[in-house]
Amino acid sequence: MSAKNSKKNYIPNGYYHIYNRGVEKRIIFIDEQDYSVFLSYLKTYLLPKNTSEIQKQLSEAKDYMERARLIRKLRLNNFYEDIRLLAYCLMPNHFHFLIKQASLDGIDRFMNSLNTRYVMYFNKKYERVGPLYQGVYKAVVVESDAQLLHLSSYIHRNLLKLRSSYSKGEALLTAINSQSSSFPEYLRLRNSKWVSTTEISSFFSKKIKALSYEKFVIGYQQPDPLIINYCIDLNKKGEAF
Numbered sequence: 001m002s003a004k005n006s007k008k009n010y011i012p013n014g015y016y017h018i019y020n021r022g023v024e025k026r027i028i029f030i031d032e033q034d035y036s037v038f039l040s041y042l043k044t045y046l047l048p049k050n051t052s053e054i055q056k057q058l059s060e061a062k063d064y065m066e067r068a069r070l071i072r073k074l075r076l077n078n079f080y081e082d083i084r085l086l087a088y089c090l091m092p093n094h095f096h097f098l099i100k101q102a103s104l105d106g107i108d109r110f111m112n113s114l115n116t117r118y119v120m121y122f123n124k125k126y127e128r129v130g131p132l133y134q135g136v137y138k139a140v141v142v143e144s145d146a147q148l149l150h151l152s153s154y155i156h157r158n159l160l161k162l163r164s165s166y167s168k169g170e171a172l173l174t175a176i177n178s179q180s181s182s183f184p185e186y187l188r189l190r191n192s193k194w195v196s197t198t199e200i201s202s203f204f205s206k207k208i209k210a211l212s213y214e215k216f217v218i219g220y221q222q223p224d225p226l227i228i229n230y231c232i233d234l235n236k237k238g239e240a241f
Contacts, residue, residue, distance in 0.1 A: 008139045012104050015086070015142035017151055017231045018111065021094030023134045028122070029092055035180050038090060038118055045110065046085055046194035049078040077113045082106030084196045087151075089158040090180040096155045098148075100199070111137050140231050145203070151231050152200050153217045156183040186213050 022028040029035050051074065058070040083106050087098040101107045119132045142148050159181050184190040185197050205211035 008108070009141055010101070010104055010107065010139075011141065013100065013102060015098070015100050015148055016107060017140050017142060017155075018097040018099055018107065018137055019095060019232075020115075020133050020135075020137040023131055025093050025134070026132075027092050028094070028132055029090055029180070030126070032179075034122070034125075035090055037121055038095075039179060041114055041117055042085065042088070043192070043194050045077065045079045045114065046083060048080040049076075077109070079106060079110045079113075083110045085182075085194060086196055086199060087155045087182045087186075088195070089155045089182070091158055096158065098142075098152055098155055100196075107139060142231060147231055149200060149203060149216070153220050154232065156181060156186070156217050157220060159183070183217070186217075 029038065054070055054074050058067060058074065061067045061070055082101060082103050084100040084102075085097060086100060087096075089096045099107060099110075101110075115133065115137065122132055123129060142151060159178055178184075182192070182195045182197075185192055185195045186201060201213060204213040204216060209215060
């Protein structure tokens with residue numbers, strides 16, 4: 001992967017494509033537990049933390065292990081007011097996020113915390129040491145509604161590309177049922193409160209199939225390269241990472 005988008009241009013209330021992959025293109029999600037753990041971290045960081053309730057439980061806890069757990073929970077970073085996750089896709093050796101940040105440094109703090117925590121989990125589980133990712137995460141600002149919509153489709157279509165050996169119907173079914181993509185949230189098949197679908201869904205019809213977000217993604221037509229290529233990395237063959 002090139003160094004493109006390694007230098008970040010952060011602005012408050014900006015939309016960003018965030019992505020990274022494993023060092024030497026190695027697998028970073030080996031089994032379903034890895035996906036689940038990564039997503040549990042996202043959920044914990046992006047849902048509001050009820051500090052008063054945790055403190056109440058802590059005051060009532062008598063077991064040492066329970067108190068230690070609650071103290072860790074109380075100290076854990078939370079980015080509910082800083083980060084809004086619009087779309088995600090976790091692939092075996094890389095991931096994509098579409099994020100809106102409220103503060104100037106929200107994404108940087110969020111990604112540093114998420115990546116550090118996941119690498120600690122991964123290295124412990126698989127008895128390894130050293131970096132897991134190929135350098136720092138990449139970030140590129142989204143500059144128009146067209147980029148926002150096409151980037152969301154690009155992210156959600158990653159699973160369809162992964163299942164290219166399947167029939168079209170099998171690939172679609174896999175993408176719809178997968179925990180590693182936010183596409184089911186947009187189809188209203190799953191309701192994860194830490195995924196915000198409002199901004200993108202507002203451009204589409206919920207009643208007319210031909211004008212739905214599902215149709216936009218499944219029947220995707222490649223836009224002018226200037227709209228989408230700015231937001232992603234391309235390899236030497238011109239293929240998207």
